[in-house]
Amino acid sequence: MAARIDHAVTSGTFSLDGQTFDVDNNVWVVGDDDECVVIDAPHDADAIRAVVGDRRLKAILCTHAHDDHVRVAPALREATGAPILLHPDDKPVWELTHPDLLWDADLTDGQQVEVAGTTLTVLHTPGHAPGAVCFHAPDLGCVFTGDTLFQGGPGATGRSFSDEDLIKQSIRARLFALPADTVVHTGHGDDTTIGAEAAALG
Numbered sequence: 001m002a003a004r005i006d007h008a009v010t011s012g013t014f015s016l017d018g019q020t021f022d023v024d025n026n027v028w029v030v031g032d033d034d035e036c037v038v039i040d041a042p043h044d045a046d047a048i049r050a051v052v053g054d055r056r057l058k059a060i061l062c063t064h065a066h067d068d069h070v071r072v073a074p075a076l077r078e079a080t081g082a083p084i085l086l087h088p089d090d091k092p093v094w095e096l097t098h099p100d101l102l103w104d105a106d107l108t109d110g111q112q113v114e115v116a117g118t119t120l121t122v123l124h125t126p127g128h129a130p131g132a133v134c135f136h137a138p139d140l141g142c143v144f145t146g147d148t149l150f151q152g153g154p155g156a157t158g159r160s161f162s163d164e165d166l167i168k169q170s171i172r173a174r175l176f177a178l179p180a181d182t183v184v185h186t187g188h189g190d191d192t193t194i195g196a197e198a199a200a201l202g
């Protein structure tokens with residue numbers, strides 16, 4: 001059975017540098033009827049578990065460690081036994097939200113995560129956060145970009161741990177190298193494509 005993508009949106013807050021904002025976050029679940037992985041764990045573990053259903057959750061993959069992406073990762077781990085995977089360069093960001101907890105395994109550039117007969121390749125794309133990663137699924141014709149690339153351009157770089165030049169460098173070198181018709185599933189808001197964003201950013 002081929003892997004498929006399921007999706008939920010959760011609502012809550014994002015806090016950094018002493019400010020708090022209301023945000024809606026995308027949760028992406030890649031798998032088949034037997035097993036799956038979750039990409040990001042914002043706000044509401046029950047909402048995420050509703051998408052997972054009775055499938056075996058193999059891993060909780062974090063695109064980066066802003067609190068609106070990892071808030072309920074430990075609760076989801078507790079409930080399912082699935083390990084949390086994060087790029088270690090996001091340790092200082094993770095510690096703002098979970099100072100007394102750790103993730104289980106590091107994500108590394110080029111790493112391949114296997115689920116339901118398909119492969120997600122980790123692309124380290126620092127800039128929005130130092131440990132920001134994207135997950136490319138060539139079989140599914142898509143890439144999960146977290147807050148690195150949105151419909152309309154690069155993710156925000158105005159706050160701590162961010163770097164505008166670096167995010168543009170990451171996007172150009174790593175994401176725009178993907179086929180133009182690759183669908184971009186983002187951390188917030190609507191899908192786009194690599195080709196549309198490459199044309200817009202120039």
Ligand SMILES: [Zn+2]
Pocket residue numbers: 064066128147
């Ligand atoms: Zn973020």
